[in-house]
Amino acid sequence: xxxxxxxxxxxxxxxxxxxxxxxxxxxxxxxxxxxxxxxxxxxxxxxxxxxxxxxxxxxxxxxxxxxxxxxxxxxxxxxxxxxxxxxxxxxxxxxxxxxxxxxxxxxxxxxxxxxxxxxxxxxxxxxxxxxxxxxxxxxxxxxxxxxxxxxxxxxxxxxxxxxxxxxxxxxxxxxxxxxxxxxxxxxxxxxxxxxxxxxxxxxxxxxxxxxxxxxxxxxxxxxxxxxxxxxxxxxxxxxxxxxxxxxxxxxxxxxxxxxxxxxxxxxxxxxxxxxxxxxxxxxxxxxxxxxxxxxxxxxxxxxxxxxxxxxxxxxxxxxx
Amino acid sequence: xxxxxxxxxxxxxxxxxxxxxxxxxxxxxxxxxxxxxxxxxxxxxxxxxxxxxxxxxxxxxxxxxxxxxxxxxxxxxxxxxxxxxxxxxxxxxxxxxxxxxxxxxxxxxxxxxxxxxxxx
Numbered sequence: 001x002x003x004x005x006x007x008x009x010x011x012x013x014x015x016x017x018x019x020x021x022x023x024x025x026x027x028x029x030x031x032x033x034x035x036x037x038x039x040x041x042x043x044x045x046x047x048x049x050x051x052x053x054x055x056x057x058x059x060x061x062x063x064x065x066x067x068x069x070x071x072x073x074x075x076x077x078x079x080x081x082x083x084x085x086x087x088x089x090x091x092x093x094x095x096x097x098x099x100x101x102x103x104x105x106x107x108x109x110x111x112x113x114x115x116x117x118x119x120x121x122x123x124x125x126x127x128x129x130x131x132x133x134x135x136x137x138x139x140x141x142x143x144x145x146x147x148x149x150x151x152x153x154x155x156x157x158x159x160x161x162x163x164x165x166x167x168x169x170x171x172x173x174x175x176x177x178x179x180x181x182x183x184x185x186x187x188x189x190x191x192x193x194x195x196x197x198x199x200x201x202x203x204x205x206x207x208x209x210x211x212x213x214x215x216x217x218x219x220x221x222x223x224x225x226x227x228x229x230x231x232x233x234x235x236x237x238x239x240x241x242x243x244x245x246x247x248x249x250x251x252x253x254x255x256x257x258x259x260x261x262x263x264x265x266x267x268x269x270x271x272x273x274x275x276x277x278x279x280x281x282x283x284x285x286x287x288x289x290x291x292x293x294x295x296x297x298x299x300x301x302x303x304x305x306x307x308x309x310x311x312x313x314x315x316x317x318x319x320x
Numbered sequence: 321x322x323x324x325x326x327x328x329x330x331x332x333x334x335x336x337x338x339x340x341x342x343x344x345x346x347x348x349x350x351x352x353x354x355x356x357x358x359x360x361x362x363x364x365x366x367x368x369x370x371x372x373x374x375x376x377x378x379x380x381x382x383x384x385x386x387x388x389x390x391x392x393x394x395x396x397x398x399x400x401x402x403x404x405x406x407x408x409x410x411x412x413x414x415x416x417x418x419x420x421x422x423x424x425x426x427x428x429x430x431x432x433x434x435x436x437x438x439x440x
Contacts (some may be wrong), residue, residue: 014404177411198365199365199367200367202366202367203348203363203365203366203367206365220422221422221425223420224394224425227394228394231365231366231394231396232396232397234366235366235396235397235398238366239366276431277430278403279430279432279434279435280407280408280435281401281404281429282401282404282405283401285397285401285430286396286397287401289397289426289429289430292429293429
């Protein structure tokens with residue numbers, strides 16, 4: 001504790017670049033070095049950048065595993081689980097692995113950017129004893145100054161103008177573990193409120209959420225996800241809080257269905273729900289499932305208070 | 321728990337009844353135990369998982385056991401944990417069959433499909 005994140009064997013570096021050419025100038029040599037050393041390489045970026053990178057890499061692109069950030073990281077809270085799967089896949093072979101992940105883009109809303117920073121900060125905790133290399137591109141021409149400041153604070157290493165250096169603004173692991181206190185958008189007056197305090201009333205609550213999902217046009221798959229996620233969040237309230245009482249709020253806007261579960265509990269583990277539980281685990285799947293199935297998960301917790309807000313697309317098709 | 325009654329007329333059928341929003345008693349979950357087999361109907365959630373656990377516990381030491389989810393419309397993490405725990409106790413001799421598409425998704429995401437799901 002109190003250790004600087006630069007003491008870790010996990011190499012977590014922010015690439016501070018300008019524009020599409022800067023992206024390729026920084027990422028291509030990093031990927032190519034991995035390919036040349038026969039290291040497994042995964043790249044998680046948006047589709048346009050994946051296309052540009054594929055073209056720039058030529059034959060080397062065949063050795064790179066691409067994943068769509070819009071799918072894998074729509075909710076940035078599931079990215080640590082993705083990278084953990086990737087690293088574990090090659091851990092037994094004791095081969096170094098490397099990744100490129102660009103969760104932070106101008107397409108993200110301010111609420112998403114808060115969760116992206118949370119993800120970047122928690123990567124340092126999740127992989128502190130795990131030797132692999134992750135490069136996180138940030139477009140300094142397109143992103144706000146406070147977003148770049150967060151990148152400097154959450155990455156032990158910076159790659160800027162072709163030079164690697166330690167970030168002087170890096171926060172300690174303890175500081176990086178502190179949960180966000182950015183207020184969530186206020187609940188609209190029209191939100192449906194359902195209190196629950198046992199397993200039967202929770203079932204009523206999750207049915208209400210599923211009904212709302214169907215009513216606003218969510219696909220059958222998304223509706224099932226809403227049902228499951230609300231059930232998991234409520235089950236955590238019932239199983240892990242003293243009173244077992246919680247409140248579900250459900251509302252929507254033009255794009256999203258929102259569900260929020262509030263209770264008097266405190267979620268102390270900053271990595272809760274972000275790492276895939278062992279396949280034979282008997283506990284710990286609930287919050288992880290909520291991260292996997294929602295389009296954004298916002299957790300705010302402190303002494304005697306937890307709020308988990310999740311949102312689901314009203315417009316996504318079941319094929320996406 | 322006030323709205324529930326246990327079915328006692330058939331000791332092999334553990335059922336759970338709830339009042340629907342219209343006040344009608346509806347069967348929301350049932351577990352039917354047969355030799356080597358358990359058929360689950362309804363929503364296998366936090367409320368229902370203990371009944372499945374009881375049914376599966378009665379097989380201890382006498383696997384293999386097949387869990388038929390043909391009539392199961394919902395499975396949450398407590399339902400999964402109940403199946404995993406029984407799978408351990410039975411030395412891996414538990415298999416889950418007839419999973420509906422909407423329920424298969426949660427097995428796939430958790431990678432429990434490889435561990436538990438088998439063709440009927």
